[in-house]
Amino acid sequence: MPSKRNEKELDNYRQTVERLAELDSSEVFSNGRPEHAAIIFSTFLKHAKDRVVIFCQNLSREVFDDPCVLSNLESALDRKVKVEILTQESPAATNFLAKEKSWKEQGLPISLKTAAKGSPVAEVNANFAVADGKAYRFEPKRVKVEAFACMNNPEAAADLVNLFGKMYRAVA
Amino acid sequence: MIEVYCPPPYFVPTGDPIGGANFTSLATGLNFALLGWKAFQSEIVACENRLESRVLSSSASLDESDKAFFVSLCIWFLNMFKGYRAAAWKVSYFLAVIGMACGVAMLFEGIASPYGLILMLPLTMRVFITWIPLYGLIAWMRIGTSIMKTLSKYRKAQAGIKSFALEAGKQVSDVDKRS
Numbered sequence: 001m002p003s004k005r006n007e008k009e010l011d012n013y014r015q016t017v018e019r020l021a022e023l024d025s026s027e028v029f030s031n032g033r034p035e036h037a038a039i040i041f042s043t044f045l046k047h048a049k050d051r052v053v054i055f056c057q058n059l060s061r062e063v064f065d066d067p068c069v070l071s072n073l074e075s076a077l078d079r080k081v082k083v084e085i086l087t088q089e090s091p092a093a094t095n096f097l098a099k100e101k102s103w104k105e106q107g108l109p110i111s112l113k114t115a116a117k118g119s120p121v122a123e124v125n126a127n128f129a130v131a132d133g134k135a136y137r138f139e140p141k142r143v144k145v146e147a148f149a150c151m152n153n154p155e156a157a158a159d160l161v162n163l164f165g166k167m168y169r170a171v172a
Numbered sequence: 173m174i175e176v177y178c179p180p181p182y183f184v185p186t187g188d189p190i191g192g193a194n195f196t197s198l199a200t201g202l203n204f205a206l207l208g209w210k211a212f213q214s215e216i217v218a219c220e221n222r223l224e225s226r227v228l229s230s231s232a233s234l235d236e237s238d239k240a241f242f243v244s245l246c247i248w249f250l251n252m253f254k255g256y257r258a259a260a261w262k263v264s265y266f267l268a269v270i271g272m273a274c275g276v277a278m279l280f281e282g283i284a285s286p287y288g289l290i291l292m293l294p295l296t297m298r299v300f301i302t303w304i305p306l307y308g309l310i311a312w313m314r315i316g317t318s319i320m321k322t323l324s325k326y327r328k329a330q331a332g333i334k335s336f337a338l339e340a341g342k343q344v345s346d347v348d349k350r351s
Contacts, residue, residue: 028330124340138333148329156330159337163344170344 010035017043017149021135026152034062037137038069040149044131045072051082053164054129057089057142064093074099077108085112086168088122088142113171121167130157130164 013036020027021043031037044052077083091097103110115121127139134154139147
């Protein structure tokens with residue numbers, strides 16, 4: 001059960017990330033907890049207009065079963081934002097998986113692929129997500145939930161989107 | 173024996189270590205320290221509120237690119253200020269303890285009581301004057317170094333994205349070609 005202080009801190013973090021997204025800021029900011037990651041993904045999805053790509057280890061429950069992430073993902077899909085997800089291991093977020101199945105049945109633009117065990121994609125050390133070719137979240141070491149993110153860096157985002165494309169095509 | 177700086181006109185020993193006057197001295201010293209503590213707390217909270225509202229009003233007048241940097245800078249500053257406030261609490265606790273210690277010392281030394289308040293004044297002022305600017309200076313130094321460190325860390329990290337993307341892309345393509 002999160003403490004009041006913890007909730008307040010998360011609320012401050014959410015407001016800051018929201019503000020940076022609204023300002024289209026190129027300032028880089030850090031995130032060191034799964035709750036922070038959930039806030040960043042949720043903000044990406046809330047502000048996305050075109051496409052969101054996510055490359056992660058296993059769609060952790062702490063992040064992708066977060067109600068805020070799920071509701072913002074649903075509304076992004078309703079706005080016809082294309083969401084592509086590539087995981088390195090079998091997804092863990094059960095609520096997400098159940099919803100993803102129903103979204104696919106409704107014909108919403110979501111796709112989920114999982115890399116084969118031992119394949120080069122499964123061995124990539126870093127994880128990342130990119131929204132609309134300009135906002136990104138980059139986790140240099142997937143074993144540590146320590147990442148940095150930026151709401152407006154098209155250059156870095158393009159590098160990551162290109163890599164995502166290559167990896168996505170490499171996974172059957 | 174604790175040595176306390178006492179201006180000569182206010183130093184009035186009674187020679188009666190357990191007289192009621194000495195208990196008044198203890199109470200006065202403690203009371204004064206607590207009053208100082210309260211005033212100090214409310215001043216810091218007011219200062220933080222003023223700062224927060226100034227941040228918001230200033231950010232409204234900046235252009236978009238400056239705004240983002242300014243906002244994140246201010247968030248840093250506010251966080252650091254909160255750290256400073258936490259440190260300031262410690263100073264105020266210290267002040268209260270000094271007040272009590274001084275009162276007890278006066279009790280045992282047999283210093284006259286109604287003047288305890290005046291005796292406390294130079295000591296309390298000394299704590300304020302010595303510690304507060306020191307904490308302020310430390311806080312500002314921490315803000316500066318933390319901004320510089322974080323900015324250089326992120327610059328390096330952002331530069332690392334390109335090399336990571338190239339390397340990982342090559343790794344995936346090589347396997348594709350082989351298969």
